[in-house]
Amino acid sequence: MPKVGIIYNDVKPIACRAAIELEEKFTAVGWDVCLATGTGGMLGYSNPNSPVCHTPIEGLTPPGFDAEMQFAVVLGGDGTVLAAARQVAPCGIPMFTVNTGHMGFLTEAYMNQLPLAMEQLLTGEYEVEERVMLSVKVFRGESTLWEALCLNEMVLHREPLTSMCHFEIAVGHHAPVDIAADGVIVSTPTGSTAYSLSAGGPVITPGVPVLQLVPICPHSLASRALVFPDHEPVNIYPVNTYRLVMVVDGNGGCYVLPQDRVYLERSPYTARFIRLQRPEFFRILREKLGWGLPHIAKPTSVELP
Structure with missing residues (x-):
């Protein structure tokens, strides 16, 4: 039985609802589903009076998440993606990231794209991009x-x-x-x-x-x-x-x-991102940060006398 993980931002109602819906859909097609919140990947602060706060890197992996997992769906914004990366990287689990936040620079899809994305995920029609x-x-x-x-x-x-x-x-x-x-x-x-x-x-x-x-x-x-x-x-x-x-x-x-x-x-360890289409970094820079957008008016060639 294939296994999938779902990591979601439990303070956002839309992410909570999507997590439940995805769990039902994966279960219906015979997948084993493990749920976890992104809170488990959050880093705490040491107390100045007691600075030792040592949690081993491998200690953040949620129960049930292991190298046998096909991938993990991450529902949230960039903060949730960063937390999830710490949770799953030691096991080498690829992440399919869905934006329920604002900027979503690290996310691959939006909520309205989930139905089509589910089809590609279930059939393995995707690439995996590794980040240092x-x-x-x-x-x-x-x-x-x-x-x-x-x-x-x-x-x-x-x-x-x-x-x-x-x-x-x-x-x-x-x-x-x-x-x-x-x-x-x-x-x-x-x-x-x-x-x-x-x-x-x-x-x-x-x-x-x-x-x-x-x-x-x-x-x-x-x-x-x-x-x-x-x-x-x-x-x-x-x-x-x-x-x-x-x-x-x-x-x-x-x-x-x-x-x-x-x-x-x-x-x-690397962060492994599922891409539904070939990664295009310059497109993301243009869409998220406005890099390389065409000018409204470009100079035209003028013939000199």
Whole structure:
């Protein structure tokens, strides 16, 4: 019996109704269905007085979800997709993402497209696109305080985000660099259209094997976004006398004290997205962010006298 998972945003009535309807439809055609909410993939914050909040990366997978599952249908916005990616990536489960939110940059279909999408899903008429993820860890000495999978970006900044911080950052085997800024972002190509884009970083197409480091409001004309190979790990040492806050995928994170070290590397797990048609990244950029839209009036060729 084939097995399917459904992960939904349980605070949105439309997602809850769609989850129940999908469960009934898959069950009617003989599929085993496992339901879970995206809440299980949300990242909690450590308490400043008790900073250890270590949940292993593999510990977020919902009950019943395993490598035998054909795929998981994700009902929600981008936040639910990011949470679901952390839940299913360790098992290699492909996600079919349905937008019930606003932007829906990471989603493949809308609610009104579900009937046709169901036909393609049941017959296997789709492609699977893999996206790079990061493993983010916070160390104090040799102890792991916190870890998480990251699809978009890791952000390290002061709380509140109103004053300059100092960071010593080592990329791969290269010499460490000093950065003075309000914070720093380490982003995947998927995350290049999220926070790092707003902070002045470049857009990177998903298939390029790179990461990027983007200072937030740097106090130097020389501190700009840096793109580097994704096989090189990153170590970040906060050079401050106060604690910082680390946020992963805009969802949750932990406090980072002066004696801590933030370590990032390309994860062996990937986020696997089901595509009903061949992925077209530039089309998504145009539809969601307005990139490359034609001008209303274009200059016409004029013959010179």
